[in-house]
Amino acid sequence: MKIYNHLSEFSKLENAVVTIGTFDGVHFGHQKIIKQLVEKAKQDGGESVILTFFPHPRMIIDPENQDLKMINTINEKAEILKALGVDHLIITPFTRDFSNQLPDDYISNTLVENIGTRHIIIGYDHRFGKDRSGNLSDLKAAGLHYGFTVEEIMEQDIHDVAVSSTKIREALLAGDVGLASDYLGYPFSIFGRVIKGDKIGRTIGFPTANIFVEETYKLIPGDGIYAVTVDMDPAFETDQELAPENHTTDSGIRTYQGMAYIGQRPTINGMTRNIEVNIFNFDQEIYGQDIKMNFLKFLRHDVKFTGLEALTVQLQKDKEATLKYFQSIL
Incomplete structure (x- = not known):
């Protein structure tokens, strides 16, 4: 797996199969999505790409809140993603300027021009761009214009990811490392x-x-x-x-x-x-x-x-x- 610490380090691909997220913990729910990504890339003769962010967006948007702690460090996350067979990991520095991009600019600049997205796997509730105003419908409409397809992650799978992340953090803070391991898969x-x-x-x-x-x-x-x-x-x-x-x-x-x-x-x-x-x-x-x-x-x-x-x-x-x-x- 190749790791990039900024979008500027990444060379645009001909056939990028992409998913986006923080993937903290890379737990069972995340792994299901990532395996789906890797399999799709192989089926299409493309390359799998994960776009993640560091620091966590909430750390930038709400800097006064110091309660948010991560299950993985960025290096731990990279190690797990590598073992899952991902081809490319882009670690994008999350800044206020980045978050203030208009949704159309984010799609055209990041997904199309920088990455070369041909297929994207994303959750129904994914939000992006200034004030989190971009959504799944915007991605699908842009896909018709730029020539990429959008695959929606099922609502139940998204729910399982959110629930698992919460339960893992709660279990660890309570000392229940056994339960946390059950959710993580490691x-x-x-x-x-x-x-x-x-x-x-x-x-x-x-x-x-x-x-x-x-x-x-x-x-x-x-x-x-x-x-x-x-x-x-x-x-x-x-x-x-x-x-x-x-x-x-x-x-x-x-x-x-x-x-x-x-x-x-x-x-x-x-x-x-x-x-x-x-x-x-x-x-x-x-x-x-x-x-x-x-x-x-x-x-x-x-x-x-x-x-x-x-x-x-x-x-x-x-x-x-x-x-x-x-x-x-x-």
């Missing part, structure tokens, strides 16, 4: 860099890697303890032998079992929200390393203990529960 993940912490975990036998997530718009699950797997890039050299329960994928990614913590560490009167992971059977220094955490099961909510001794006892129980979970899915 485990929810966080990608970030390992940074130095205060190393309290080491003193009680549970050393953790502290994760810094650069993208402030990324949705973080609710506070608590989770069973996770941790993926590390093969470029990271380690001579540590993998334990039997860990493995290396075909692409060389090393995957480890572990348990993650999200919260403010109330037992030690923490002031900031932390994302930490205790990686099982692993004792390497990985500061500066980018890792990916895949959230598989919620274990318990964050609570304040009477001290580090009580916390240590609970963490041992958490580890036992995590190992029991992994044994159950092997």
Whole structure:
């Protein structure tokens, strides 16, 4: 899949089969539409194109509202779309100038002149252009003029996409990563860099890697303890032998079992929200390393203990529960 960070980077195609959307989460509902797009492109001897926007339009149109968080970062989204077989991903910077285009200008400039659209798959409720005044009827009328066809996504499918996105966000904020994964079709993940912490975990036998997530718009699950797997890039050299329960994928990614913590560490009167992971059977220094955490099961909510001794006892129980979970899915 080729990725373009601006329409100006894209070379007009002879036969572009296009769909448009933010596709946050690229969940089951989105995947159904994207598979439809890819299949149509193959049938017509064309190339599949997804036009998406970054930042999310709502972040620009309503900048005072900081509540909107994304299930995927833009890079995570691209990785999933690539796996689905999309040929081209255009990431259009969403600005006020872009949103203020007249609908006819948007169609002629973006869809026709920049992309070379010959077929477009779009929802019945799709809106575009200044004040979101363009609609499906405008696209169909323009198609007769410019020579492209319009395929309408069924209303039920659009409803399922909207419902799924809402339910995924609600589930993640409640810590229900299992339900979120059911809707996504894959485990929810966080990608970030390992940074130095205060190393309290080491003193009680549970050393953790502290994760810094650069993208402030990324949705973080609710506070608590989770069973996770941790993926590390093969470029990271380690001579540590993998334990039997860990493995290396075909692409060389090393995957480890572990348990993650999200919260403010109330037992030690923490002031900031932390994302930490205790990686099982692993004792390497990985500061500066980018890792990916895949959230598989919620274990318990964050609570304040009477001290580090009580916390240590609970963490041992958490580890036992995590190992029991992994044994159950092997």
